Amino acid sequence: MKIKQLSVFLENKKGRLYEALSVLAKEGINIRALTIADTSDFGILRMIVNNADAAKRALEETGFTTKITNVVAIGVKDRPGGLAEVLKYLYEADINVEYLYAFVEKSGEEAVVVLRTNNLDKTIDILSQRGIKLFDSQTIENI
Amino acid sequence: MFWNKEMETISVERLRELQLERLKKVVKYAYERVPYYKKKFDEVGLKPEDIRTLDDIKYIPYTSKADLREVYPFGMFAVPLSEIVEIHSSSGTTGKPVVMGYTRGDIGVWKEVMARSITMMGVTKEDIVQIAYGYGLFTGGLGFHYGALTVGATIVPASAGNTRRQIELMRDFGTTVLCCTPSYALYLAEYAKDEMGIEPSTLKLKAGSFGAEMWTEEMRKEIEKRFGLKAYNVYGLTEIIGPGVGHECQAQQGIHIQEDHFYPEIIEPETGEILPEGRTGELVLTTLTKEGVPMLRFRTRDITALITGECSCGRTLRRVKRIQGRSDDMIKVRGVMLFPYQIEKAILEVQGVEPHYQIILTRPHHLDEIEVQVEVSKETFSDDVKTMEGLKKKLEKRIEETVGIRVAVTLVEPKSLPRSEGKAKRVIDKRGLS
């Protein structure tokens, strides 16, 4: 149930994000979700794409530093408290969330939340026990 | 292994006698033949016969690089041009270059000291020596060439640059010994791996002689690890002879100076006072046998120390530590003197960061600021912001501990800093001072 997330190191230099994204566009890569964590002098672009390995190769060929990290993607019902509930389960199981970001799936019924924690296996166990919907990579790539 | 065991293991007493004998001779020779020396001696009322002991060398005035520039091009030559068989020159970044002329005898000395240097690494006529120092007016290429030729090794005179070709030659010819600048060695390793898919450790290299720029013990380990070779320090400068003034033996515990030809002293750079063995200061060299351009007490600007005690290799020739700085490279920031190598050392100590960096000096509000740009490697990149900021903080902390002033570290993308095929451009000074 782990899915691949592609991260890219970006210097805070004008146009670097644009350059990275155009490399992906040229390669025909679809971006499912994207977030940027930035500091005053560099940024880390994190993405869920339809083909992480091809995207990684294309970016590295053009000089970007990339990394593939495993994350989990869960479906959270579009109602108040949906995400809080998930976080509560993790908190109770003593799992730390390193970061998360969300996007809304096409039907608009649920939000897809991408999660990176300090223990992904345990996260998957806990959340499936609690009946939380976990996406596999194929589903997420085809959303 | 020795090239000239008799001289390299000569007794210290006998060596001092020989040095004194040669010193007296070269002083008289220089005084009589080079007007520059006569004038300098006369100014302080010194006569060649006043030099009676090795200790008396202290009465001889220093010779600086600026002195040599003043007499451009041939003012220091002690023989007519008809006796000069080769000319070398060090490119001056400021002002006129320094020009050195070699007699046939000088080339003989150069061959001898370079043959000793190469043999010190355990290299023999069975080896294939690739020389990736520039051939030409720069002494690196030809110096190694003469040494390898004397030893009888198979020379691959690749000269500097053309990185892809260098790696192809190493792979196809089975090069066993590489001679180049240490920063270029690292570049070669990186290029082989990233651009050509050749793992550098699969090449047949067993030894490398690296010099002509400042490098560190950490860089040595890195080069050794990547190529699977033993990396040795070579020391030399055009004003003295070129490479071959000294070289490391297989103990890798300091650079043996070929003292029967080049007499070393360490001085306090500000006052000119002679420092005892073991103290760090500027290296001063006197050529004992050179005919073309004899050099008396030349200030090398190189910062090092004489190592006390015997070397396990059996050589009695004294050793100096690896060059720790060059007064020309010294950066004065907020009144503090520092050397780029210190920053390099600090970066390398913080594990996992490739040794590619650049120091940028600015003066935004009448106060010097140092920014150190460090390339993020594939290995050090983490998608976790905290880890990356931790790396940056660790670098800043380690650099501050090493040099004593605060710097700002910026993490930059790999390969965004300019790569050099010769000497690394480590410092960019935008302060508008000069």
Ligand SMILES: [Zn+2]
């Ligand atoms: Zn030794």
